[in-house]
Amino acid sequence: MSTTLLYQSFGIRGYRQTRIEFTGGVTRFHVEPSEKAVCCPMCGSRNVIRRGFKQREFRASPIGLKQTVVVAALPRVQCHDCRTIRQIKINFADTRRSYTKGWARYALQLTRSMTIKDVADLLGVTWNVIKEIKKKDLQRRFANPSLKDVRRIAIDEICIGKGHRYVTLVMDLDSGAIIFVGDDKSAASLAPFWKRLGRRRHRIEAVAMDMSSAYILAVRGNLPKADIVFDxxxxxxxxxxxxxxxxxxxxxxxxxxxxxxxxxxxxxxxxxxxxxxxxxxxxxxxxxxxxxxxxxxxxxxxxxxxxxxxxxxxxxxxxxxxxxxxxxxxxxxxxxxxxxxxxxxxxxxxxxxxxxxRISSGPMEGTNNKIKTVQRQSYGIRDREYFELTLYSLHQTKYASVG
Ligand SMILES: [Zn+2]
The missing domain is CATH 1.20.1320 (phosphoenolpyruvate carboxylase, domain 3)
Known part of the structure; x- marks a missing residue:
């Protein structure tokens, strides 16, 4: 395999393949860094001498239905300039992970149309591995939703999981995005939201909510300019x-x-x-x-x-x-x-x-159905942060299979 193919298929640059091995239905590509990729991980100097190597395996995107593993011989180098002895830096994988970045992108792509469990089964890893990849992507795209242009919101509670656990949700009615998830269904559930709004709370114009709501007083106290609209x-x-x-x-x-x-x-x-x-x-x-x-x-x-x-x-x-x-x-x-x-x-x-x-909690009700699907697919909400991130991403999800 040429270095071009190694790069095009697995996103691995600066390495060359030494041999291919086929064992137990798995294709293993043995690779080593090309001479110019060997440098000091601390200062980048090429003025180094090799001090042995360590072999590490990384999952790479499958070829057809065959699992593929990249076996990399990673040299330890001693630097003449800064005097450290370390293993060279790898650019195609996160050092702590046993898969390539290309494989993670592939898995992430699959989660757009399959459940986490399906992807984990297909790729032969645990549910947790895929969930962490997905979570990292959600963190990058949805952590701390912007409250800059929020003018009209809906507040409602939903029951989650089995038993009587509740969360309080706030939705931006203009974008359709959920912008806050609070624990429980009391006025206190909203306290972190008021804090995050800060001075922007003066810009909120209207709030849709239900009539028996525990939130009424909290809204009156914290959103001085907002009209309450009973849904x-x-x-x-x-x-x-x-x-x-x-x-x-x-x-x-x-x-x-x-x-x-x-x-x-x-x-x-x-x-x-x-x-x-x-x-x-x-x-x-x-x-x-x-x-x-x-x-x-x-x-x-x-x-x-x-x-x-x-x-x-x-x-x-x-x-x-x-x-x-x-x-x-x-x-x-x-x-x-x-x-x-x-x-x-x-x-x-x-x-x-x-x-x-002319607002209502209608859009929120629609979202509730999606949330039920999320709960089924993510096996409840074992990971609170992941559950919250998923809710922030719902408005961009075309399919309900987001767990
Ligand atoms: Zn150095």
């Missing part, structure tokens, strides 16, 4: 919960005949009407349940009406709508609806802020 997704979810509560209360009081109609109506009530399936008689079933039970029908139509809130063009008609909705919800006398209306009235400002900023 549409969470409001609708809360309304669905109220509807489910009401249905349960009604079910308990219902006669046997009514029960048979109410049974199985729970999901139909929560579905958006445009998603009801005619072929499964879902529309008919829902209509029967609504006809049978007046309170349920009232609540159902109020739920549907509430969804139109976000369709308003301007703040003031939306305000009138909200007031009217709450008034009618309270007038039903139904406890779950009354609670809902009171919550909305109390947090009115944050709901109406939507018409200033």
């Amino acid at each position: 549409r997704f969470h409001v609708e979810k809360l309304m669905n919960e109220k509807l489910t509560t009401l249905r349960r209360q009604l079910f308990q009081k219902a006669t046997e005949d009514e029960k048979s109609v109410l049974k199985g109506s729970r999901w139909l009530l929560l579905k958006n009407p445009e998603n009801l399936r005619g072929d499964r008689d879902e529309e008919a079933h829902l209509a029967a349940a609504l006809q049978l039970n007046e309170p349920l029908a009232k609540a159902y139509y109020l739920k549907e009406e509430l969804r139109t809130f976000w369709g308003h063009t301007f703040r003031w008609p939306a305000h009138l709508f909200l007031r009217s909705w709450c008034k009618r919800a309270i007038a039903t006398g139904l406890e779950p609806l009354k609670t809902m209306a009171k919550t909305l009235l109390r947090l009115e400002e944050g709901l109406l802020n939507y018409f200033e900023h």
